[in-house]
Amino acid sequence: xxxxxxxxxxxxxxxxxxxxxxxxxxxxxxxxxxxxxxxxxxxxxxxxxxxxxxxxxxxxxxxxxxxxxxxxxxxxxxxxxxxxxxxxxxxxxxxxxxxxxxxxxxxxxxxxxxxxxxxxxxxxxxxxxxxxxxxxxxxxxxxxxxxxxxxxxxxxxxxxxxxxxxxxxxxxxxxxxxxxxxxxxxxxxxxxxxxxxxxxxxxxxxxxxxxxxxxxxxxxxxxxxxxxxxxxxxxxxxxxxxxxxxxxxxxxxxxxxxx
Numbered sequence: 001x002x003x004x005x006x007x008x009x010x011x012x013x014x015x016x017x018x019x020x021x022x023x024x025x026x027x028x029x030x031x032x033x034x035x036x037x038x039x040x041x042x043x044x045x046x047x048x049x050x051x052x053x054x055x056x057x058x059x060x061x062x063x064x065x066x067x068x069x070x071x072x073x074x075x076x077x078x079x080x081x082x083x084x085x086x087x088x089x090x091x092x093x094x095x096x097x098x099x100x101x102x103x104x105x106x107x108x109x110x111x112x113x114x115x116x117x118x119x120x121x122x123x124x125x126x127x128x129x130x131x132x133x134x135x136x137x138x139x140x141x142x143x144x145x146x147x148x149x150x151x152x153x154x155x156x157x158x159x160x161x162x163x164x165x166x167x168x169x170x171x172x173x174x175x176x177x178x179x180x181x182x183x184x185x186x187x188x189x190x191x192x193x194x195x196x197x198x199x200x201x202x203x204x205x206x207x208x209x210x211x212x213x214x215x216x217x218x219x220x221x222x223x224x225x226x227x228x229x230x231x232x233x234x235x236x237x238x239x240x241x242x243x244x245x246x247x248x249x250x251x252x253x254x255x256x257x258x259x
Contacts, residue, residue, distance in 0.1 A: 045126045048100070052124070052144055055099060056135055057222070059092055064221035065138040067213050070205070073243040084213070085136030086120040086201045092135045093122050108197045111187040113212055119185055120201060123147070132162075132169060132187060138213075138220040139173060139184070140227045147189055156227035160184065 043051065064082040068074070077083060078090040089108055096106045105125035109132075113119045122133040124144065131144035142155040145162045147169050152161040159174040161181060173184040204211070217232035 043103075045128050048104070048126060049131075049144060051100075052096070052104075052133070053142065055092075055095060056133070056142055056144075059088075059095065059135055060140065060142070060222040063088060063091060064219060065136070066219040067217060068219070070211075070213075071215070071217065071242060072246045074246050084211075086204055087136075089120040089122055089136040090201070092133070096122070096124070096133075107192075107194070108201070109187065109192055110197055110200050111185050113185050114183075116212075117200070118204070118211055120197075120204075121185075121187065123189075130189065132171075134171075134185070137185070138218050138229060140220075140222065145169070145171060147187075156222075158227070164189075 063080055065084070065088060066082050067084060069076045069081075069083050069087075078087045080091065082088065093106055093108055096104055100106075107123055109121050109123045110117050111119040111121050111132075111134075120136050122135070124131050124133060129146065129148040131146055133144050134141040140155045140158060141160060143153050145151055145160075147164055150161070150163050152159070154160070157176045159181070160171060162169060162171045164170075167189050169187045169189060171184045171186070172181040174181040215234060217230065217234075219228075219230040221228055
């Protein structure tokens with residue numbers, strides 16, 4: 001037993017930075033250490049999809065969609081305080097990576113809304129094929145959407161359906177007050193390089209992009225059994241005035257602790 005202490009202590013020392021990311025389990029009477037990156041390796045597609053849906057639900061209940069930071073030019077991006085599609089997609093992508101690791105092969109992907117490639121979603125790879133995860137929109141897309149077959153689901157009375165067509169995936173939505181389905185988003189599933197996606201995200205606030213919610217107030221969240229959405233087609237102030245309305249109050253000395 002004493003002879004084992006040396007290798008164990010050496011292992012713990014060499015992997016001290018990764019210890020919080022490891023899990024311990026027993027199998028066949030043996031103690032097994034594994035990294036959390038492999039947490040999804042022993043799950044089939046159905047179990048993974050269920051786990052991802054749980055993560056989507058928890059994310060919606062803690063991170064709202066809104067255009068406040070964008071509309072008022074506040075320098076807050078990709079934070080738990082919410083934001084627009086790219087902010088939320090980046091944050092959820094990090095959560096998926098932390099929870100499931102390389103098993104999902106999760107990557108950010110740019111999609112089209114109203115014919116313009118202004119939207120950021122996530123693609124994940126399961127055994128059956130790719131699935132699109134859209135936590136970035138201001139509508140409750142609560143399930144991963146298969147990119148390889150027709151699918152349909154509803155959430156909070158809002159219906160979604162998706163149809164793959166060649167390299168494209170077309171998603172439509174129908175709200176309770178609407179009589180028919182309408183285009184929601186489309187995704188060209190041709191692989192996009194990480195550099196390409198990062199450049200598009202970094203440039204997303206450029207005026208030439210004409211974001212679909214530019215100059216508009218949007219807020220959406222889930223609380224209890226309800227999906228709440230607030231839509232206002234115009235802020236009361238102009239672009240220049242809005243950027244002057246928010247104020248950042250900071251401690252005079254960065255190292256001074258607040259009482």
